[in-house]
Amino acid sequence: xxxxxxxxxxxxxxxxxxxxxxxxxxxxxxxxxxxxxxxxxxxxxxxxxxxxxxxxxxxxxxxxxxxxxxxxxxxxxxxxxxxxxxxxxxxxxxxxxxxxxxxxxxxxxxxxxxxxxxxxxxxxxxxx
Numbered sequence: 001x002x003x004x005x006x007x008x009x010x011x012x013x014x015x016x017x018x019x020x021x022x023x024x025x026x027x028x029x030x031x032x033x034x035x036x037x038x039x040x041x042x043x044x045x046x047x048x049x050x051x052x053x054x055x056x057x058x059x060x061x062x063x064x065x066x067x068x069x070x071x072x073x074x075x076x077x078x079x080x081x082x083x084x085x086x087x088x089x090x091x092x093x094x095x096x097x098x099x100x101x102x103x104x105x106x107x108x109x110x111x112x113x114x115x116x117x118x119x120x121x122x123x124x125x126x127x128x
Contacts, residue, residue: 001061003031003046007053011035013044018099023051037092079107 003009007023009031016035024041025032031044086094097103 001054001057002026003049003051003054007051009033009049009051009053011042011044011049013048016042018101020095020099037095 011019019035021033021035024034034041
């Protein structure tokens, strides 16, 4: 299996390391990748990217009936999935922080921010 137009990738090459993007074209083994956020297009080889879409296609081909996610009973902590509406510029800054290594764990950062805000609100409530 080979990379295809529309595949989601993460750059491994030094010049854009960690940046994510989408393959716009494939020409003779060279990928044209449009980077998320900046919209810049760069050329890369298949070895210079981690191709998430290709990995998913390979997994689906080898085991199409495999369950997804962690097996039941493998819970390390009690969590719920939520959907949030976040301003685009704020989200892009957050993703840039991830790409630069400033944010290692999304869940931990969001949990810490929510805990801090809730503690602040509780302190304000006590002062009333």
